[in-house]
Each structure stands twice: as C-alpha cells, then as structure tokens.
Amino acid sequence: EVQLLESGGALVQPGGSLRLSCAASGFTFSNYVMSWVRQVPGKGLEWVSDISNSDGTTDYADSVKGRFTISRDNSKNTLYLQLSSLRAEDTAVYYCARTLGYCSGGRCYAYFGSWGQGTLVTVSS
Amino acid sequence: EIVLTQSPGTLSLSPGERATLSCRASQSVSSSSLAWYQQKPGQAPRLLIYGASNTATGIPDRFSGSGSGTDFILIINRLEPEDFAVYYCQQYGSSPRTFGQGTKVEIK
Secondary structure, X not given: OOEEEEEOOOEEOOOOOEEEEEEEEOOOHHHOEEEEEEEOOOOOEEEEEEEOOOOOOEEEOOOOOXXXXXXXXXXXXXXXXXXXXXXXHHOEEEEEEEXXXXXXXXXXXXXXXXXXXXXXXXXXX | OOOEEEEOOEEEEOOOOOEEEEEEEEEEEHHHOEEEEEEOOXXXXXXXXXXXXXXXXXXXXXXXXXXXXEEEEEEEOOOOHXXXXXXXXXXXXXXXXXXXOOEEEEEO
C-alpha cells in the first residue's frame, strides 16, 4: 500500500523558513516523479513543485519560484520542500503526491495518483 | 495558463440520484489530459479519473468521466452516502497544471 507521510509544518513568521518532509513507503520511490500541492484551508488546490525521478529536474509554480526548493533522497525514500521568504499567502496545507505521467523539457505533464495527509504551514506574526 | 471552471458550485442531491459535474477549460486540454479528484472534509484528495475517462484503481464503477477539448463531465450514478464531498478537476496537458475551483455535492 502506498503511504506518504508529511511532517515539518509549523507556525512561522513572515520572511521565515521551514523544511517539509514526506516519507514514502509501499512503492519504489526512485521510480516516480514526486510533487507538492498546497491548499489554503477551505479553498482550492494549487500545484507547487515537481521533481523528476530520472535526472532530478525540478519545476515550480510562479508563485513560489525562487523561494521554495524541492529535493529528494532516494536512499531514504523521502521528499523535501524547503520554504524560504515565507509570506502570509503561503499559509496552507501542503500535500506530497506520487505523480503519474511524464516529464519533458523541464516540465511534468502528470496527475497526482496518491496523496499524503498533509502538513499545515501557517505564516503569521 | 489554462483556467478550469467547474459548475455548478454546489449540487444538492439525494442518495440514489445521479450527479453530473462539469469542468470547462479556457483552452483545449491536450490529449484529454484531465483528472478528477474527490475530497472529503479533513482528508486529502483522492484520484478518481485520469485521461478524462479512465477510472483509477479501486474506484467504484458508478463514477465515470467523459469529454475532450474544453468540456469534461464527471458522472456519479446512484449516489451513495460516502459520495457527498467536494470534487476537483485538474488539467495536466500544459504547464502549469491547474485545478478547477471545485464542486460540492451535498445531501439534499
């Protein structure tokens, strides 16, 4: 059974930093593109970032580009998201997702096959 | 960026009825690269449909998807109590991938 378990969410001040982790199990982690998707409480879903399984290519939504960094450690079956220069509008539940589809030219054309339960990031002073 | 507009915003139905949810794209979605997700309160989204019409593993056959180009439909036949939730469409044919704003299916 695919399991994704996020951690690291917290209350952080504007301008602060945070690292989210997603521990994966039940599948061969290194074979899959992985993604982060976020959801403002009570609102809709927003894709945040992808990292490919083959060459580590990354992609980001314009709203987080230059501030967030996605990475993975295949030896630990873990996905990460480093959040920096946080803003109030980054407040959301952050989900990691196992992504199905393909990546080409630095972009992924894929949907989200399995999701973790999410971790809440609150940016507030 | 492709904007997805879902309608209606809320659908009030009784168990056993049929639900028809619409997702309209601002431009054509290539290769019918459209997915549907279900989300219940306090839970993560769950994949229902991919490729516009392919049912994900473990999803009951009362869920079906159709459409192409800019117009897509999710049908839920014979609503069960556990089907009352919010449903999102998502296109993955172009970057950035985008979601619709959601349709809430509530008990009438």
